[in-house]
Amino acid sequence: MxxxxxxxxxxxxAGLTAALRLKQAGRSVALLEARDRLGGRTFTEVRADGAWIDRGGAWIGPGQDRIYALMNEFGVPSYQQYTDGEAMMVVDGKQHRYTGTIPWTMSPWAAMNLGAVLLELGHMCKSIPLEAPWSAKNADKWDRISLAHWLDSNTLSKPAHELLETAIAGCYTSDASEVSLLFVLYQMASGGGPGFVLGVKDSAQDARPVGGMGAISGPMAAEIGDSIHLLQPVRRIRQDVDGVTVRSDEMTVRARRVIVAVPLAIASQILYEPMLPVDRSFLHQRMPSGSIFKIAAVYDEPFWRSDGLSGQSAAPGSPATITIDACTDAGRPGIMCVITEGPIARQIGQLDEPERRTAILGALVERFGDKARSPVDYIEQNWSAERYSGGGMLSHAPTGVLTQFGHALRAPCGRIHWAGTESSAVMCGWVDGAIRSGERAASEAMEYETVTVAVAGGRSTDR
Structure with a gap:
């Protein structure tokens, strides 16, 4: 033991940050990870030529102070996302090249409707209390309807509707009918509003760490050292008056407290003794992840740049729904990132790999020309098939969940504390949110320890 x-x-x-802060505070730690690697829903692969590819979370932006603080701590610089040239929208089979946020080359009515809906969403986001979105004035109303229902009622242009549904629901790697409007507003508000969530420059995809996310998690792991134990999926957590016993197939860990920093759906696979409070247990059952493919097509050079394109594109219903330039700070080789989410991701997941590759590259050729047909490398990551991620980059709340069970997102359950980007009131859904949650959980666990020790007569104050 x-x-x-x-x-x-x-x-x-989330888990790496919690373990790092605990260890830096002089506490002994055991970190158990089910996979044979660290990083969770981030995954950096370094190619033989030195170029790196982030197969999961990759981008950082203004206001994400905690990830920037970690980067400063470990000497990891950032570089700006490439945004020169025009972006592209494909609507009703027609390509629209544009600069800025809204493709005004589509019909003026559609563009105006698109802008008006985004403006209204931003206004609604401002009414969301981030620490308790379920207490918003209109929480009950907004939690009863899905994003799809709201878009149907407020988007009058079909092209605008398609683009909004693709862009917004894609954040949750699910169909718009699966996600509560209240959850959408909360998640957007946690990052500053829809402009930040959906934007590139000065927004959620403003920059990237040099070396990828692995350039941050690697030094964190090195400092945590031999406290890390890979290939240890946790099966059971038992708590008693003196501490917790955590069991994987090959290890038993005895500790004062435990921080569970895995996606909600994965947390439900652990057996808890005694059983968790009903609301926390039901929360595990009711916040699933969605489907997402993240694909890197690697070329000798980023040819789209010389063609006057930024590499950013969106095409609702396409097997290559979204693209973005994913080149390293060196600019070569050319790396085009393809992101396909939700129902379309499930559909292409039913194809075999050669069929899927043909469909993806065919969509790129339609958008960027024949040079896109023959990449020197093609790397795909199907997060839906990741056993210990459970799906997309962010677990989402369907209708009715936040108002009924949201209060259980962060509340400790005895000696069990919870971390994960979904539990962060700021930057929920980003790596920065995961880091914030890990720091919160570590501080929370140590605070409980301090309070318990300070109680006269040794009476436990654990709640």
Missing amino acids: TDVDYCVVGGGF
Whole structure:
């Protein structure tokens, strides 16, 4: 049996951050990770030529202070996302090249409707209290309807509707009918509004760490050191008056407290003794992840740049729904990132790999020309098939979940504390949110320890 002060379950950024802060505070830690790698829903692959590809979370932006703080701590610089040239929207089979946020080359009515809906969403986001979105004035009303229902009622232009549904629902890697409007407003508000969530420059995709996300998680892991245990999926967590016992197939860890830092759907696969409070248990059942493919097509050079394009494109219903330039700070080789989410991702997931590759490259050829047909490398990541991620980059709340069970997102359950980007009131859904949650959970666990020790007579104050 391994005896430590704290056990951390999950080696993504939330778990790594919690373990790092605990260790830096002088506590002993055991971090158990189910996979044979760290990073969770981030995954950086370094090619033989030195270029790196982020197969999961990749971008950073203004206001994401905690990931920038970690980068400063470990000496990881950033570089700006390439945005020179025109972006592209494909609507009703017609390509629209544009600059800025809205493709005004589509019909003026559609563009105006698109802008008006985004403006209204931004206004609604301002009424959301981030620490408790379920207490918003219109929370009950907004949590009863899906994003799809609201878009149907407020988007009068079909092209605008298609683009909005693709862009917004894609954030949750699910169909718009699956996601509560209240959850959408909360998640957007946590990042500053729809402009930040959907934008590139000065927004959520403003920059990237040099070396990818692995350039941050690698030094974190090195400092945590031999406290990390890979290939240890946790099966059972038992808590008693003196501590917790955490069991994987090959390890047993005894600790004062445990921080569970895995996606909600994965947390439900652990057996808890005694059983979790009903609302927390039901929350695990009711916040699923969606489907997403993230594909890197690698070329000798980023040819789209010389063609006057930024590489950013969107085409609702296409097997290559969204593209973005994913080149490293060196600019070569050319790396085009393709992101396909939700129902379309499930559909192309039913194809075999050669069929899927043909469909993806065919869509790129239609948008960027024949040079896109023959990449020197093609790397795809199907997050839906990742057993210990459970699907997309962010678990989402269907209708009725936040108002009924949202209060259980962060509340400890006895000696069990919760981390993960979904539990962050700021930057929920981004790596920065995961880092914030890990720091919160570590601080929370140590605070409980301090309060307990300070109680006269040794009476426990655990709640």
